Amino acid sequence: MCPGTSLRLGPANAPIVADAYLDPAHEATPELAAALVLQVAARNGDLAVDLHFGSSPPKRRSRRPFRARVRALAVALARAGRFDDLFPLLRRDGPAGLGARLANPAGRAELLEGLDLPPAAFDRALHDRCVGEVLARNGRRVQRGSVVIEVAGVVTSDGTNLRNLRALLGRLRSAEAVAARTPSRVPRPAAKRVPEYAHPWPGEGLLLGGPGLAHHALVAARDEADPILRSALPALLAARRAQPGRLSVQIVATGDHPVARDFAARLCAADRAGLALDYARYLARPRKAREVLVGPEASLLRRLDEDEEACRTAKVHPLEGPPGPWIDGRLVSAPQGAAVLATLLSAPPSPWAPFLSAAAPPLP
Numbered sequence: 559m560c561p562g563t564s565l566r567l568g569p570a571n572a573p574i575v576a577d578a579y580l581d582p583a584h585e586a587t588p589e590l591a592a593a594l595v596l597q598v599a600a601r602n603g604d605l606a607v608d609l610h611f612g613s614s615p616p617k618r619r620s621r622r623p624f625r626a627r628v629r630a631l632a633v634a635l636a637r638a639g640r641f642d643d644l645f646p647l648l649r650r651d652g653p654a655g656l657g658a659r660l661a662n663p664a665g666r667a668e669l670l671e672g673l674d675l676p677p678a679a680f681d682r683a684l685h686d687r688c689v690g691e692v693l694a695r696n697g698r699r700v701q702r703g704s705v706v707i708e709v710a711g712v713v714t715s716d717g718t719n720l721r722n723l724r725a726l727l728g729r730l731r732s733a734e735a736v737a738a739r740t741p742s743r744v745p746r747p748a749a750k751r752v753p754e755y756a757h758p759w760p761g762e763g764l765l766l767g768g769p770g771l772a773h774h775a776l777v778a779a780r781d782e783a784d785p786i787l788r789s790a791l792p793a794l795l796a797a798r799r800a801q802p803g804r805l806s807v808q809i810v811a812t813g814d815h816p817v818a819r820d821f822a823a824r825l826c827a828a829d830r831a832g833l834a835l836d837y838a839r840y841l842a843r844p845r846k847a848r849e850v851l852v853g854p855e856a857s858l859l860r861r862l863d864e865d866e867e868a869c870r871t872a873k874v875h876p877l878e879g880p881p882g883p884w885i886d887g888r889l890v891s892a893p894q895g896a897a898v899l900a901t902l903l904s905a906p907p908s909p910w911a912p913f914l915s916a917a918a919p920p921l922p
Contacts, residue, residue, distance in 0.1 A: 560688040562637035563696070568598040568606030574730065576607045576709035576723065579699040581614040582632035583625040583653045586718075588645035590705045593718040600887070605727065607707075611636075612696030624657025629693060630684035631660060634675060637683070643673055762873045764825040764834050766798060767806030773902050775805065776884040778812040778875060781821045783845060789892035790883040791842035797899040804903055809838060810875040818874045826869030827862040837862065 580590055594607050613629060615622075628648075635641050647656050647669075659665035660680075670677050683689055699706045704715045707723050710730055714722040777790050787809075794807045811822035828837035836858055883895055890898050 560633075560686065560692045562633040562683060563689055563692045564608055564610045565636050565641060566606060566608055567595055568601075569603050570606070572604055572606035574601075574605045574709065574727070576605065576707050577610060578607050578708075579610045579612050579696055579706040580704075581625075581629075581697075581700045581702070582611050582641075582644065583628035583657070584614065584702060585648060585652055586703045588649055589718045591642075591645070593720050594705065597720055597723065601727075610696050610699075611693060612698070612700035613693040614697060614700040614702050624654055624661060627657045627660035627684060628653050630680060630689070631656075631675075633683040633686075633689055634679045635673070638675065638679065640673075762822065762825075762875045763808055763810030764829050764838065765806060765808045766834055766838060773805045773886055773899075774808065775886075775899075776808045776810065776882055778810050778881040779821065779841075780811070780813040780815065780881075781817040782824070782841060784881070786881045786883075786892065787841045788844055790895055791838065793892075793896040793899060794883065795838060795842055796896075797903060801903050805899070807838070809841065811872075812875050812881065814874070819872075822872040822874050823866045823869040824862050826872035827865040830869065831861060831865050833858060833861065 578594055580587055591609070594609065598605050598607055611629065611632060613625070631647075632641065632644050635643050651659065659669050666680075667677065670680055699708075699713075701715055704717055706713065706715045707726075708714075709723070709726050712726055714726065716722045775794050777786055777794070779787050791807075791809075794805070797805050798807055809825060811818045811825060824837070828834050840855055840858060880889055883890055883892065885895070885898055885902070
């Protein structure tokens with residue numbers, strides 16, 4: 559394996575090791591890598607991911623040289639221990655734009671100087687035959703816009719929700735528990751415990767902050783009048799104001815009533831219109847304060863109603879458990895929310911923090 563064509567996420571002695579394959583020259587790479595890092599960090603040392611680079615065929619043959627240069631930059635940065643420096647460049651320019659800058663001598667020199675990366679390091683990665691062979695070999699397991707993962711002999715592909723990987727890890731945990739049982743063991747009643755939320759980052763709803771932040775809070779509501787909004791959101795939004803780079807807040811609509819579908823459409827419209835934060839602040843206000851016919855709030859709601867038609871297919875989230883708030887996948891009562899957040903945010907930053915900050919999309 560050529561150095562720089564793979565890197566380890568997680569501890570060297572982790573009992574479970576997953577192999578993940580992705581193309582570093584794809585626009586989805588920052589979010590996929592962030593999701594993998596978060597999954598590793600959430601497993602408290604029992605999971606590591608070996609991230610392997612591969613080359614996927616571009617949609618247009620003319621863009622192949624551009625993407626080859628982006629992969630060479632990824633390898634050079636990985637060799638320098640700074641693979642995460644690639645993420646803001648990919649997000650800003652896209653693979654084609656970044657490759658075009660690297661193909662232009664003046665643009666390449668300016669880019670490498672800004673990264674503090676010697677041009678010779680980039681040239682070695684671009685012309686290294688071993689790197690090209692490994693990228694092509696790994697490319698057989700690379701899919702555009704997703705990550706291919708192998709764990710315990712099972713191969714699956716995933717998006718940023720990593721639903722299939724979490725299911726595989728859950729089955730491994732169950733199998734280990736069964737294997738550990740012995741006939742002499744006296745069964746004991748299971749202790750009651752706070753359930754963990756199965757999908758910490760659902761694709762529905764309204765999200766403040768990205769998937770790469772250290773902490774995540776989820777609130778599910780039936781409609782705008784749901785008491786959970788005015789009881790949980792003020793503390794969550796206050797925590798985001800205090801430390802915007804560490805906490806993301808997500809609001810989803812739940813339930814099988816038509817008002818839940820209307821609420822899902824409004825959340826979608828707020829997200830599409832760039833009014834996510836304004837709408838979240840509106841939902842956090844006391845119910846009587848929201849009964850307005852004029853003013854900024856009324857203008858906000860009219861704007862959302864105008865954009866709502868495009869969101870009629872917005873999904874209602876099938877919540878597994880109480881409405882929340884769920885903080886880092888665990889249920890917390892609304893009165894305790896502020897105290898729990900204060901404890902979490904006062905802790906030292908995670909060792910993953912630089913990687914996660916780079917992988918997270920810009921905050922609203």
